[in-house]
Amino acid sequence: MASKGILLALGPAAALGLGRFAYALVLPLMQAAWGLSYAEGGLLGSANTLGYLLGAFLSHGLLGRLGYRRGFFLALLLQGPVLVLTPRLGEAPAFLLRFLQGGLGALVFVAGAALLMAQGRSGRALGVYYGGVGLGLLLAPWLLVGVKSPEGAWGRLGLGAFLMALPPLLAWRELKEPPPPAQGEGSLRPVLPLLVAYGLYGAGYIGYMTFITTSVGHWTLLFSLLGLGALLTGPLWGPWVERVGGRRGLFHVLLVLFLGSLPPLALHLLPVSALLFGLSFLGVITAITQAFRKALPPSAWPTAMGLSTAAFALGQALGPAVAGLFAQHLGKGEGALWAASALLLFALLPAWPQKR
Numbered sequence: 001m002a003s004k005g006i007l008l009a010l011g012p013a014a015a016l017g018l019g020r021f022a023y024a025l026v027l028p029l030m031q032a033a034w035g036l037s038y039a040e041g042g043l044l045g046s047a048n049t050l051g052y053l054l055g056a057f058l059s060h061g062l063l064g065r066l067g068y069r070r071g072f073f074l075a076l077l078l079q080g081p082v083l084v085l086t087p088r089l090g091e092a093p094a095f096l097l098r099f100l101q102g103g104l105g106a107l108v109f110v111a112g113a114a115l116l117m118a119q120g121r122s123g124r125a126l127g128v129y130y131g132g133v134g135l136g137l138l139l140a141p142w143l144l145v146g147v148k149s150p151e152g153a154w155g156r157l158g159l160g161a162f163l164m165a166l167p168p169l170l171a172w173r174e175l176k177e178p179p180p181p182a183q184g185e186g187s188l189r190p191v192l193p194l195l196v197a198y199g200l201y202g203a204g205y206i207g208y209m210t211f212i213t214t215s216v217g218h219w220t221l222l223f224s225l226l227g228l229g230a231l232l233t234g235p236l237w238g239p240w241v242e243r244v245g246g247r248r249g250l251f252h253v254l255l256v257l258f259l260g261s262l263p264p265l266a267l268h269l270l271p272v273s274a275l276l277f278g279l280s281f282l283g284v285i286t287a288i289t290q291a292f293r294k295a296l297p298p299s300a301w302p303t304a305m306g307l308s309t310a311a312f313a314l315g316q317a318l319g320p321a322v323a324g325l326f327a328q329h330l331g332k333g334e335g336a337l338w339a340a341s342a343l344l345l346f347a348l349l350p351a352w353p354q355k356r
Contacts, residue, residue, distance in 0.1 A: 017136010051102025134230020229278020
C-alpha cells in the first residue's frame with residue numbers, strides 16, 4: 001500500500017515544488033517590481049540553496065531531538081506563512097525568508113523519507129513520495145496564471161503550500177519514528193561512491209534546470225512536462241528499482257537523465273527532453289534510497305538520507321557556477337547545457353553497477 005506515500009508526498013510538493021522551484025517563475029515579477037538585477041536574483045536563489053544545504057547537514061541531529069514525525073509536520077506547516085511573508089517585509093528580510101524556506105524544505109524532505117523507510121515501505125511508495133515534487137512543479141505555473149505582483153504570486157504559492165500541508169496530518173497516528181543509532185552500526189563506507197554520484201547528479205541536474213529556460217524559454221510547457229514526468233516516478237522507477245536493485249537502478253536512471261539532458265535534444269526536441277528529464281530526475285532519489293536500504297542497517301538510514309541530501313545541495317550550490325563558466329567561455333547558453341550533461345556523465349562513473 002502506498003497510501004502513506006501519497007499523503008506524505010504532498011510535503012515535497014509544497015516545500016520543493018512550490019516553495020523552492022517555483023521561485024524561477026516569480027523572479028521576473030520581483031525583478032520588475034523591485035528592480036532586482038540578475039545578480040541579486042541569483043543571490044536570492046543562493047540563499048535558498050544555502051538554507052537547504054544547512055538544513056540537510058543538521059537534519060539528523062535536529063530531527064533526532066525533535067522527532068522525525070513532529071519535525072516533518074512543523075516544517076511543512078510553516079511553508080505557507082514563510083512563502084506569504086517573503087515579499088511583504090522588504091528585500092533584506094526576503095533573503096532571510098528564502099534561507100529559512102530552504103532549511104525547512106530540507107527537513108520536510110529528509111524527515112518524510114526517513115518516516116516512510118521506517119514503515120518498511122517499498123521502492124514504489126518511496127517513488128510516489130519523491131514524485132510529489134512533480135505535483136508542485138505541475139501546479140505552480142497554473143497557480144500563477146494572471147498574477148501581476150510578487151505579493152500576489154507568493155500569496156498564491158503560500159496558500160497552495162498551506163492547503164497541501166493539511167491532508168498529510170491524516171497519517172500522523174500511523175507513523176512511527178526511525179530507530180535510534182545502535183552501537184557499532186551505521187558506517188556509511190559502503191555507500192560513499194553513491195554519495196559522490198549523488199552530489200554530481202545534484203550539480204548536473206540544477207545546471208540543466210537553471211539554463212534550459214534561458215536557452216529555449218517556454219516556462220509553462222517546461223514545468224508542465226517536468227511535473228508530469230516526475231509524477232510518474234513511482235509507477236515507472238519504483239518497480240524497476242525493486243527488480244534490479246538500488247545501485248543498478250541508480251545507474252539506469254542516471255543514464256536516462258544524461259540522455260535527456262543532452263543539448264541537441266533539449267534545443268531541438270524540448271518536449272522529449274523535458275519529459276525524459278522529468279521522468280528521471282526524481283527516480284535517482286528513489287534508487288539511492290533503495291541502495292541505502294540494501295547496504296546499511298536501518299539505524300543508519302536517517303543519517304544516510306541527511307548526508308545524501310547535503311551532498312545533493314552542495315552539488316546544487318556549485319552546479320550553476322560551473323555551467324555558467326562554460327556558457328561564458330562559449331558565449332552562449334548551450335555551453336551551460338553541455339556542462340550539465342558532462343556532470344551527469346561523471347555521476348555515472350561512481351554509480352557503475354558492481355558485479356553480482
